[in-house]
Amino acid sequence: IWRRLALHRCNDLLCFVKLNKLPDIVSYLLSVPLSDPQEFELFISLFEIMAYQLYRNTTLGNTLQETLDELIQFGQITPQLALKVLVHFDRTMNNSLALKVKNRLTFKAGKLNTYRFCDNVWTFLLSDVEFRDVSELCKGETVKIVACDGKAVPPTKDD
Structure with missing residues (x-):
């Protein structure tokens, strides 16, 4: 199952919603008014890395997402911080594998x-x-x- 993260406005807060289909995410995000500059920045960063979320379906990526979900539920971090962590994870995984791994098969x-x-x-x-x-x-x-x-x-x- 492909898991994609999208932003969802919930009582004036941004929360994570796990969706299965990319068109649903895109149509939802395009329907959300982005009046706050911080929301707009998150929206743009989500689209920049949407195609590079491949490693979120790995054991490491799934564990990270579950941990972030728990931290959000217990109020220890905000959804915005969790999104920044996932964006950093995506970029770090892609950059590390592109630059540091030399194995061939x-x-x-x-x-x-x-x-x-x-x-x-x-x-x-x-x-x-x-x-x-x-x-x-x-x-x-x-x-x-x-x-x-x-x-x-x-x-x-x-x-």
């Missing part, structure tokens, strides 16, 4: 079932796949690969 697929290129993100659905690195071989029946340009996310002053 090759793969061979029996069949390319589907592919899609949308918002600078490639999605491939492959079957009968073999992954190889220097010393290991790993086989998979069905594999989904989501790929984007990790260098496209501009670094911020906090990175």
Whole structure:
């Protein structure tokens, strides 16, 4: 299940709402009046990194989101701070993997079932796949690969 975070106005506060479909997020965000400059800044930063939230579905990303949700529920942090943490997580993961990881692997697929290129993100659905690195071989029946340009996310002053 793809989890996307969007901002939702709730009693004049910004809260997190987990949604499954990107068009729902976009249409909702476009319908929200952005009178406060801080809300506008959060809105723009959300769109800047929306395609680079790939690592939120990892064990580390899911654990971070659950922890932030708990901290919001107990009133220890604001939703705005949680969003800033997630944006920083997205940028840090993308930058670190683009610049620091030097491992290479090759793969061979029996069949390319589907592919899609949308918002600078490639999605491939492959079957009968073999992954190889220097010393290991790993086989998979069905594999989904989501790929984007990790260098496209501009670094911020906090990175």
